[in-house]
Structure formats: C-alpha cells, structure tokens
Amino acid sequence: MVNKRAGRPRGDATARRRLLDAAHAHFEAGDLPSISTRALAAEVGVSHSLVNYHFGSRDALVAAAVSLRAAPHQVVAAATDEDGHIDLARLVHGLVRVWEHPDNGARLVEFARRLATGDERSPALMSYLQNTVFTALATEFGQERARRMATAIVGVIFARYVLHLPAMTALTPAQVAAHLLSMLR
Numbered sequence: 649m650v651n652k653r654a655g656r657p658r659g660d661a662t663a664r665r666r667l668l669d670a671a672h673a674h675f676e677a678g679d680l681p682s683i684s685t686r687a688l689a690a691e692v693g694v695s696h697s698l699v700n701y702h703f704g705s706r707d708a709l710v711a712a713a714v715s716l717r718a719a720p721h722q723v724v725a726a727a728t729d730e731d732g733h734i735d736l737a738r739l740v741h742g743l744v745r746v747w748e749h750p751d752n753g754a755r756l757v758e759f760a761r762r763l764a765t766g767d768e769r770s771p772a773l774m775s776y777l778q779n780t781v782f783t784a785l786a787t788e789f790g791q792e793r794a795r796r797m798a799t800a801i802v803g804v805i806f807a808r809y810v811l812h813l814p815a816m817t818a819l820t821p822a823q824v825a826a827h828l829l830s831m832l833r
Contacts (some may be wrong), residue, residue: 666692666694671713678768680710681775710776714759714769721780734788736832743801744825747809760810800831 668803670692674680685706689696703709712718720818723746746752763773785794808816808824 658742663692663694663698667694667699667702668711668712670708675710675713675769675772678771680713680769680772684708699733701708705777706782707715710772714773714776719779719780724781726786727785735782737829740825740829742833743805744821744828747805748821755808757810764806797832804828804831 686696723742
C-alpha cells in the first residue's frame with residue numbers, strides 16, 4: 649500500500665537514526681542486500697516511506713550505513729547534466745576530487761579494501777555499486793562500454809589510492825583526471 653497522506657510520513661523523531669542503525673547492523677552482518685526497505689522499516693517500527701523521506705532512496709541509506717560522506721552515486725549524479733546525460737569530464741574530475749579529499753580518501757580506501765577482500769559486507773557494497781554506478785553507466789553508454797569504463801575507473805582508483813603505485817602517485821590530480829578521461833572516451 650502506498651502512503652497517501654500528504655507531508656511527512658509517520659514516525660517519531662528518532663526514526664532516521666534507527667533506520668540508519670538497523671541498516672548499518674545489517675551491513676555489518678553482511679545481509680543488507682537481502683533486506684527490503686519494507687522489512688528494514690518494519691524492524692524498527694516505522695513506515696517504509698521514511699526511508700525515502702529521510703535518505704532520498706534505499707541506495708542513499710546504504711551509502712549512509714557504509715558511512716560514505718561522498719557516495720559514488722552522488723558523484724554520478726553530480727556529473728549528470730540538465731538533459732540527464734553523464735558528462736565524462738565532470739565524472740572524472742568529481743571522482744578524483746572525492747578520492748583526493750582528505751576527509752573522504754581514507755574512508756574510500758577502506759571501502760575499496762572491503763570490496764577486494766570479500767568480507768561479509770562485500771555483497772552489500774557490490775550490490776550498491778552495481779545498482780547505482782554501473783547501471784547508470786550502462787544506461788548511458790551501453791553494457792560493453794560501461795564494462796570498459798568500470799575497468800578503467802577501478803584500475804586507476806586501485807593503482808593510485810589503494811596500492812599507491814609510484815607511477816600513479818607521481819601524477820598530479822589533474823594528470824590523473826586527464827589519464828582516466830583518455831581511457832573513458
């Protein structure tokens with residue numbers, strides 16, 4: 649049933665925090681991808697519509713639960729122009745800016761390492777990236793090109809920020825952006 653009441657959905661002042669805490673607990677347990685928005689809301693005793701009210705979407709709730717200040721789906725959204733098309737230069741510069749930012753960099757490296765190690769939280773992170781980043785790229789550029797783009801993006805991110813390969817860390821952020829953009833075009 650859809651909430652037909654106008655205004656803020658029902659739920660007390662602690663609903664946002666309880667939703668976030670529950671999502672984080674499921675993320676830590678590794679079962680967040682299998683929990684529906686309705687089930688999560690029911691678990692904390694609030695309307696499922698509060699997820700969208702407080703976070704904007706389930707994906708944004710997942711990003712908040714993972715504690716990302718600059719979530720990948722936000723970078724994609726910021727690179728989308730007024731016609732709904734992804735501007736590659738804006739996407740690349742946004743990615744580099746986020747990874748270079750001192751407040752975000754360490755969290756994102758931890759995020760990348762969790763994905764790489766395949767811990768119990770990896771399925772939630774993979775599902776989030778698949779649904780918010782890869783799907784947006786595939787919709788805009790097609791499956792094959794999106795795969796090539798994802799390979800280039802992940803390669804540059806891991807080489808520079810996770811593995812600290814000297815050939816990549818020697819580049820300035822502007823050079824990293826130019827290098828990545830050349831691979832995406």
